[in-house]
Amino acid sequence: MAEDNKNGKNGNGARVGLLERVKAGVKEDVQSLKTDMPAKAKEQIEHLKDPTKTQVYTSIFRHKHDDTPRNRALGVLSNVFLHLHPAKINRDAVRYSYTWGMGGITFYLFIVLTFTGVLLMFYYHPSKVQAFRDVLYLEHDVPFGKLLRNMHRWAAHLMVIAVWLHMFRVFLTGSYKKPREFNWNVGVILLVLTLLLSFTGYLLPDDQLGFWAVTVGTNMARATPLLGHEGPFGHQLGMTPYNDIRFGLLGGSIVDANALLRSYIWHCIGIPIVASIFMIVHFWRVRKDGGISGPAPVMLASEVKEPKK
Amino acid sequence: MDWRQLWEIASAPDNIPIVGLIPLLIFYIYLAWKQAKANDELIAELETSPAMAKTHHRKSWPFRPGWQKEVHVWPFLLRMEFLAAIIVSAILMVWSITLSAPLEEPSNPNLTMNPAKAPWYFLGLQEMLVYFDPWIAGVVMPTLIIVGLMVIPYIDTNPLGSGYYTWKQRKFSIGTFLFGFLFLWVAMIIIGTFIRGPGWQWFWPGQTWDHNRLIYEVNRDLPDIFGITSNLAKAIFGAVVVGGYYLAGGFIAHALFRRYNPKDYQRLSLLQYSIMMFFLLTMVALPAKMLLRLLWHIKYVWITPWFNV
């Protein structure tokens, strides 16, 4: 800048000097485009050959993936979805014949149900006027709507079966014994929640099948001891069809619009959230209790240490 | 033999899960039994030779020499999980494409479905309605099942058989569980699905459902048989019979348990022992009451102004 001002006094000469310098500058710029850009392009192509070195890549994946024991461990530990697992497990705990994989299959079915369920929610209105028509619409007009509904229905049935089989194998392997007593109890609650999820979903198509199944089911609530109007001591405690526990469940004295809405909210929001929380605790405790219980070395009756009383 | 009737029931879309549950149960019981047998044989061998027991790896499916004790979760467990997810998805897809979820007429409170059946997984409870009043079958029994499952880890004091399949080390607990699960739960579901027809009457498989069939069953109450007429006497009589069942049954169970399970008997605290006895006797009370009905047409044992048992 200071130089510019000095030249400025000489008028014309200065202008020539400026022009020369601009020309030279532009020439340099052009030259740089000619030489630097191809070099950069070459460099870029080199980089593209190994995308794992790019900043975008390294910002997503926090470690390398060449096949070393360290990376195998990191692949599990540094992944939010996989860190449920330890890095290494007992060799024969992966044997299918021990766990039958039923807990994992139950969880996978829960994910499938969440996914298909959310898609169904886009088409379904929980009201007496719309519900049945929405299901018809899904069956006949929505692209893949029928497949969607079928998948949701059958995955729900499969999940009930898978939970039972899971509980069955946990029992048969004695996996509820110390220190897993608490997790067994979390499991029992998950079993109940699974059945309730299935049951609340049954009413939603608002057809005869669901209506009568839920009518039969909730009629039993009339007979709840103390809290139902037909149950033992219900009458004495002032229970009527309009204030007992069945009324609370259905939002009315008959299975109608309110029952449909309540069913819907329990089915799509209430129970899934509670079940998710219990599942998180369940998986956490599987880890904290020392992982899968076996296949453990067999123990002999002669080795049991009787606790002193 | 009405094959069409049989086919109609077996192929009803919502009954397919039960048709599938039976072979699944058979397969997994076989798988468990196979491993239990191998383990029991190993245990018997080790019990007889203490020298061998000291050095033995104690698994029926041992490591090969040179194998590492632990394996990486990635890929050894994850590939199993991935494979399981793919297989389950494939099964679900095929099932959903070939078989459609049921949709009946729109719900109509004025048109009763006959038979009106609960979803299949609750049919065991609905079957109990034949033998018990709704407050027992619909409220007390589910509660007892849930609580009963929850106390299992706290009343099973047998330290053997934790983390491996066995039969010989846990005959009592496994036997009891199998009885509850297979006979009182799964079998009742099968009866509810395949046998119960209109009016919840008994139709043998292949017998045509007759919607007009009426059966005049003259059911009696136990007090009637003894010629007891006054309400007070009936109530007292019933309490004595039910109390007597628990006392006498408890005494027999005590005599057997003490003899055949001396170690567990010694380990159990008074509280654990009473809880176990209560659940055991209540469980046995179900088939007992069913027999009373089926053999002698007895409806109630205990009649009070507030509730009947």
Ligand code: HEM
């Ligand atoms: C929504 C339902 C459930 C899900 C998603 C679930 C999931 C799992 C998973 C993934 C495991 C790891 C081992 C395996 O796959 O077997 C597991 C273990 C376990 N589950 Fe569940 N479970 C559920 C219900 C239950 C029920 C109903 C019970 C028992 C009443 C139960 C008791 C246990 C116990 C005690 C373990 C530890 C087993 C061991 O260490 O061998 N769970 N569960």
